[in-house]
Amino acid sequence: MxxxxxxxxxxxxxxxxxxxxxxxxxxxxxxxxxxxxxxxxxxxxxxxxxxxxxxxxxxxxxxxxxxxxxxxxxxxxxxxxxxxxxxxxxxxxxxxxxxxxxxxxxxxxxxxxxxxxxxxxVRRMEFHLHDKSGVESDGPFKIDSYARKFYKDGREIELTPTEYSIIKLFMENSGKAFSRDEILNIVWGYDFVGDTKIVDVNIRRLRAKLEDDPSDPQIIDTVWGVGYRWAINKK
Structure with a gap:
């Protein structure tokens, strides 16, 4: 942009x-x-x-x-x-x-x-535009913050601005469980007025793009009673 x-x-x-x-x-x-x-x-x-x-x-x-x-x-x-x-x-x-x-x-x-x-x-989109922290890899996944691109097994996965923000948060905090409210505050911002269903739907979309079997997620874990975590290295 x-x-x-x-x-x-x-x-x-x-x-x-x-x-x-x-x-x-x-x-x-x-x-x-x-x-x-x-x-x-x-x-x-x-x-x-x-x-x-x-x-x-x-x-x-x-x-x-x-x-x-x-x-x-x-x-x-x-x-x-x-x-x-x-x-x-x-x-x-x-x-x-x-x-x-x-x-x-x-x-x-x-x-x-x-x-x-x-x-x-706009702030979320601009933040990632100016993020020049480089490339980070985790298993088959790679995120290029400077180019704002995300890859699985070398193939680019198209993400919406919101999906990209969630993935970046997860990959930078691999294994950490985030509540839905925490994801809302970090990704959408503290001034967001809405409910946590928006988090669940975005997670569902991401699983459809990333998981081999979205019905049995191995990458984005549901932490019951809490929220979600990037769990690629959990085993």
Whole structure:
């Protein structure tokens, strides 16, 4: 991510009033804002512009937000995605997270909280951009902090910004058990307002990418009553 990119936010929302509402609050906080009224339009903007965070509504004309998220993750894994839902049911949040979103907010939402969520996501992405601590290996896994890349058996594994942050935390603290709250505070930040389910879903996504058998995890252990740990060397 270059200097020109770090403050570029794309809003994909079909309701003009909501887009304007979000845009005003982001611009007040010195973000450059792009707008799209459909998923197809939003995808084209991402392909043409230096966007690093997308605020994405689920309910869109044409392809919905889930499909947009799927396409963006395939084409640009490192982009940050915050999904908006008109419903408060957990199923909407969990489905969005399963598709690869970094965060979610239910409508109606507090604009100040949305801006804080965007800032938190940008900070996480920028932190890893400036981390030049080098390459660390553990078994078949290697993380290159300078290039912000992660490998298994020499093959690059595409990670979202949030997944990368979790993996980096685990690999730097191999064998240490982290509670869900600790992971939330370290990865999402102390100003995150949400529940710990977001941790569980990200762990599930990581297991699908890293484990030979995600149903019998050998790399990311569940520590019952606590949380999770990087357990590649536990045996």
């Amino acid at each position: 270059n200097k020109e990119r770090k403050n570029n936010i794309l809003i994909i929302e079909d309701e003009d009033s909501i887009r304007k509402f979000i845009r005003i609050n982001l611009e007040r906080n010195n973000f450059t804002v792009f707008e799209a009224g459909s998923g197809e339009e939003g995808i084209e903007i991402v392909r043409k512009e230096n966007v690093n965070v997308v605020i994405l509504d689920i309910m869109l004309p044409g392809i919905d937000g889930y499909e947009v998220c799927k396409i963006l993750r395939k084409e640009c894994a490192q982009i940050g995605i915050i999904m908006l839902t008109a419903k408060s049911q957990d199923i909407d949040k969990i489905t969005g997270l399963e598709y690869g979103t970094d965060d979610y907010m239910a409508k109606p939402f507090n604009p100040i909280e949305l801006v804080l969520r965007v800032k938190s996501l």
